[in-house]
Amino acid sequence: MSSSAHTDNTSALVNQLITQIKQHGPISVAAYMSAVADAYYARGRVFGKDGDFVTAPEISQVFGELVGLWCITAWQALGQPRNFQLVECGPGRGTLMADALRTVWDVAPVFARSASLHFIERSEALREEQRRTLAAYDIDWHKDLSTVPDGPVIIIANEFLDALPISQFVRTAAGWCERMVTHGANGLEFEVAPLPNATIDETFDDAPNGSILEQSEAVEKVVSDIAALCAERPGVALLIDYGHMITDVGDTLQAIKNHAFHPVLETPGEADLTAHVDFAAVAQTARSIGASVHGPVEQGLWLNRLGAGVRETQLSDGKPEADVAVIRSSIQRLVDPEAMGTLFKVIALGPAGCAPLSGFSAGTD
Numbered sequence: 001m002s003s004s005a006h007t008d009n010t011s012a013l014v015n016q017l018i019t020q021i022k023q024h025g026p027i028s029v030a031a032y033m034s035a036v037a038d039a040y041y042a043r044g045r046v047f048g049k050d051g052d053f054v055t056a057p058e059i060s061q062v063f064g065e066l067v068g069l070w071c072i073t074a075w076q077a078l079g080q081p082r083n084f085q086l087v088e089c090g091p092g093r094g095t096l097m098a099d100a101l102r103t104v105w106d107v108a109p110v111f112a113r114s115a116s117l118h119f120i121e122r123s124e125a126l127r128e129e130q131r132r133t134l135a136a137y138d139i140d141w142h143k144d145l146s147t148v149p150d151g152p153v154i155i156i157a158n159e160f161l162d163a164l165p166i167s168q169f170v171r172t173a174a175g176w177c178e179r180m181v182t183h184g185a186n187g188l189e190f191e192v193a194p195l196p197n198a199t200i201d202e203t204f205d206d207a208p209n210g211s212i213l214e215q216s217e218a219v220e221k222v223v224s225d226i227a228a229l230c231a232e233r234p235g236v237a238l239l240i241d242y243g244h245m246i247t248d249v250g251d252t253l254q255a256i257k258n259h260a261f262h263p264v265l266e267t268p269g270e271a272d273l274t275a276h277v278d279f280a281a282v283a284q285t286a287r288s289i290g291a292s293v294h295g296p297v298e299q300g301l302w303l304n305r306l307g308a309g310v311r312e313t314q315l316s317d318g319k320p321e322a323d324v325a326v327i328r329s330s331i332q333r334l335v336d337p338e339a340m341g342t343l344f345k346v347i348a349l350g351p352a353g354c355a356p357l358s359g360f361s362a363g364t365d
């Protein structure tokens, strides 16, 4: 798509948002994120050097390979069902699944033959890219999890939950009031609703005025759906994302364009809008539905437990020094606490009473 087409689309989205605000009043941050996400992912080419951001599977093949190996152990924990649904939510370019499938066909062909593949993806442009990446496989695409056929499931999702809309509530003298998006003299602007409209846990009663607390109905809905499948089919799910282990105040809404932070309300639809995932809320939601919860653990720890170091040695064997350095630095980026190793967390869900899953300890991590 040309840059003038981008600009036209951005103007169209801004005009649509302004018309909506003029007719019906300020919109919530969640409504803004939802409108922007549809426009943004419809563009397709958002990943990699020429796009806006890079995800773990695009950094190193080891990420998808280890997720593939984890899926085999999860399948064993489910009793090795001969027919099951292997589902990925938000597969991006399809790189993670391609690396995972190459590995499982090598290591556990019975697992691979038993799997039917399903992608949950809204963007037509990305569905096309996924179709190209995984041309050798039969895949069914879905808008959401409700149409995934019966049977045991294994669900994976990397950097999917962070793309879902969040609501923000601001502590004021009157109580917790929702942060809204309106239209002012300088274009789209944030404002705080005049009346409190949120029920916030009393833990945060002492938060100073101006504090922001985030909640996500969309994440709660998706995690509830995933947890219900894990509890009932049965199934296991692996959710990886950046976020925090403990619910706390803070503004984590961010936009990334050309690999740099970008103002959240500027040129909507041209930057990737995300928020940190509240893993405490994810765990609580999953438990309330009857699923078992494993972790969360930091991504670096989880990848190392699964054998990132061993795989680095295998991949490096016999390679020229320059290639070895690239292999090492890309894996380091995934596991290093200064890079993605601690910011990103991994959580797994399973049926009630599920045995400990690979990479997660039996007690608390």
Ligand SMILES: C[S@@+](CC[C@H](N)C(=O)[O-])C[C@H]1O[C@@H](n2cnc3c(N)ncnc32)[C@H](O)[C@@H]1O
Residues within 6 Å of the ligand: 037, 041, 055, 056, 057, 058, 089, 090, 091, 092, 093, 096, 120, 121, 122, 123, 126, 143, 157, 158, 159, 160, 163, 164
């Ligand atoms: C940040 S990308 C992550 C891509 C991939 N998992 C990776 O690690 O490279 C988010 C993905 O989720 C998809 N997505 C975002 N919101 C969605 C929604 N509500 N329903 C289905 N897919 C969605 C996007 O189109 C994209 O494929």
